Amino acid sequence: MGQSASTAAIPSRDTHRSKSKSTAIISPMDAEGSESSGEITDGPPDYMRDLPDDCLACIFQSLSSGDRKRCSLVCRRWLRIEGQSRHRLSLNAQPDLLPMIPSLFSRFDAVTKLALKCDRRSVSIGDDALIIISLRCRNLTRLKLRACRELTDAGMAAFAKNCRGLKKLSCGSCAFGAKGMNAVLDNCSALEELSVKRLRGIADGAAAEPIGPGAAASSLKTICLKELYNGQCFGPLIIGAKNLRTLKLFRCSGDWDKLFQAVAERVTGMVEIHLERVPVSDFGLAAISNCLDLEILHLVKTLECTNAGLASVAERCKLLRKLHIDGWKTNRIGDEGLVAVAKHCPNLQELVLIGVNPTKSSLEMLASNCQNLERLALCGSDTVGDPEISCIAAKCIALKKLCIKNCPVSDHGMEALATGCPNLVKVKVKKCRGVTCEGAEWLRSSRVSLAVNLDTVEPEHQDASTSDGGVQENGIEFPPVPSQIAAPSIASSSSGRSASFKARLGLFSGRSLVACTLRRWSSGKSSSGSN
Template sequence: MGQSPSFPLSKSSPPPLCRRSLSSSMAPPMPALPVPAGSGSIAPFVAPPPARDHTQDLPDEILTLVFASLTPAERNACSLACARWKEVDAATRHRLSLEARALLGDAAPHLFARFTAVTKLALRCARGSGADSLSDEGATLVAAALPSDRLARLKLRGLRQLSDAGLASLVAAAPVLRKLSVASCTFGPKAFVAVLRSCPLLEDLSVKRLRGLTDTSGAVTAITEDILFPPASSLRSVCLKDLYSALCFVPLIASSPNLRSLKILRCSGAWDQPLEVIAARAPGLVEIHLERLQVGDRGLMAVSACTNLEVLFLVKTPECTDAGIISVAQNCHKLRKLHIDGWRTNRIGDHGLMAVARGCPDLQELVLIGVNPTVQSLRMLGEHCRMLERLALCGCDTVGDTEIICLAERCAALKKLCIKGCPVSDRGMGALNGGCPSLVKVKLKRCRGVSYACVEHLKVARGDSFSISLDIVLEHDAGGASENAVQETGQVQITELTGQMAAMDLPTNAAGAQSFAQANSRMRSVMSALRRRFGNPPPM
């Protein structure tokens, strides 16, 4: 009945159409055949030649500049584009960050054979890695492959399997190291003896959250601990942060006579006596940061022996009073930046700030948080500190309109002003319209007495070069029209919460009674906050 196909078909053979489509898609394109004139047929499409890759004309120096402006992820992607880009990237990459797993030691020779220009190396390990992080044996293999003549910066993060010996092997392979940063590692202070011996050019040392520190009870025990640190004449900056017992590093700091910057942040122990030792051994300190430390006026008096001090941060040190600030102001006449977070203890006030005004005429930046200055001290600051350019007043209950008017009249060099949580209003801010001729930026936050109309007026009056921002938190509303709507919304929320409390099931046992009491207490706290925010609800 029907004609059979011209070639046999098997069950496993695809249809002829599939074969033709597969062969046509995989075969190279056929050259176009000449078409006779007048035949009426359409000439076949001929693909244009590939566009010229002009990036091949760029010299390696230009590619290096382009790669230097990219992020690490973008640079990694570009290195996969072609063989030339891969070679240029490898030969010019100075910063390298590696996941410090246990197998890194085996891959290190191939990695550093490719990246020969690395000067900044970061070895990181995630928190959940556990025993899979780099060990001492792996650190030895990495150290053998490091570019020892180039590596200037080393950062270690989360290497919990690395001991004192592992750190010693790494730093021994980096004799020109200038900056070392370690965090969340398990080695102790003795490991840094090898660091100072192997890296005579070390300038910057940062130690955070070490887990291998032993407990020290009292400053005397820590200072006389049997750890002999070699002299670190090149060390310029030391940062200790979140250390359970940072007092064991006092001998290291004391062995750095040329130290310029010292930051001790959130470290346990009594620091008055250690600061006396440090100031006696490193009198050239220029910058000191003390945050959440057990330090008082005795420690500040020791700091005042550093007559070249230019930057002082006192953050949440409740034992410091006006007496310590007065001692610093009387001896540190080069002070340029002063940050004080009084933590609302009211132990630092007008007396200390007036001493700063008299003794620190070069002051350029002053930040007061939880400190309550008045017109008396602010007037002296404006009169004596003629170079004061940046001022921040945060949570100062005594700073109102009178104080802002005083600043507007006295601070001619002021450029940036920040006011947060202070009882100022439009009257005080209006004084900035004609005062502080150098003022270019004002930031207001949680100042409910200042209206947006006042802000807009200042913008128009001072011109385009002036910037001002207002962020009102927990305000009733900026305009009177929407205030009633907000009030009604708050009353509805309170009414709904009251209904929910009424619909609660009473407990049937003691455990339920305790849980219900806790929930009831939390609910009352929420309702009290809503009442303070929106007012009392209407009677039901």
């Protein structure tokens, strides 16, 4: 690869002899210096030759993967340094990878983070390939496995014995089972993060072998389980992870109320809990309330959770600062639960309500008591209209970002925002039929520093179940509720070709938005440039 016949044309320094630029043809090997024949070429000085290897490695690490690959073809020195400085590697985990493993990891001998991904329709690598990789990468700290269905418990056990320094393991759609997972937990005592999705080798029902706790239980800080038919077999691991900080459960069946009661007795230091479509009720929430350090709570489509359960968490978890609730239009969580949050959680900074119907009374109490509330999202709420928005505008002094979706809000609500919320920097309005382009434009002109993003749809195309739309604000201030990721997102105003941009041009809207958009451009107040 380094002995390619590519050439480079370099201008001559001898400009006194001729006004035209002469060129000297050199090979990449000559450009390196140490590989040259010793002859002085007619060209400018090669500053890269004098650059230390460590500096060149830092430059490579700041480049994209494609640029790094192209740079590695310049000369032997660059090929060597690029390989030795690469710590991340992602490989197509199909059987033809096996014969290339020795040469690959001879070049990339410093890899600590490895991803092995296979297409779901293809055959993946087997145990032999994984064992060879583990022998070549004993310093591996992170491993991601995707659709590696040919890996067995034996292969995972051998890997775990060779890579005992593993700190993060993520596996999805793999076929090994409890024995392979237990081998990792027994041998990788430094494991801090574990993410498991659709682990097909776990048996259902009473035949399931318990997973954990193992030697890694004391070091684990994050556990994420997704789409497991028998996720409760991880119960011993969760109970034994005394230093666990984050627990995320997505679409995992089982009796989680009973498990949470056992967890609450031993694991009380959790600060973040995500529950999505998990069979948990108020009994489980009462157990969660024993985590007095809890700061982040997501309740997404947990149908058995009511105001009473939310109140029990709010009364004891006074450090709560981020709360996401997707009530799925069940109306089991409403004013009563939100009032409890307002009374007991003064540190609340972010509140996302989807399919929940708060009224002016609960919103007013939240605004009055939660003086640090900076981010608020109201989606699919039938009770949030102009009076509620006016209340938010008058009371939420610290509010910086507001998202309103599929709520009965009109231009009058936009008028209230023109004079309220002094710290407001961004407003997103989507699928609110009462808000017109003229109303949004008036708000922009009234507060020139405010970024207003309006996205409308034709009434006949508006989905009644828009509470599933989620809230996304560049993935930072308003992280999407996990169940909403696949749904159409609210496009950020920072994207020049986003859906909301097209909507403002009238491509997706029943109204003509061209005129007001052109007026906004001509005045130089486009919201797309203010983010």
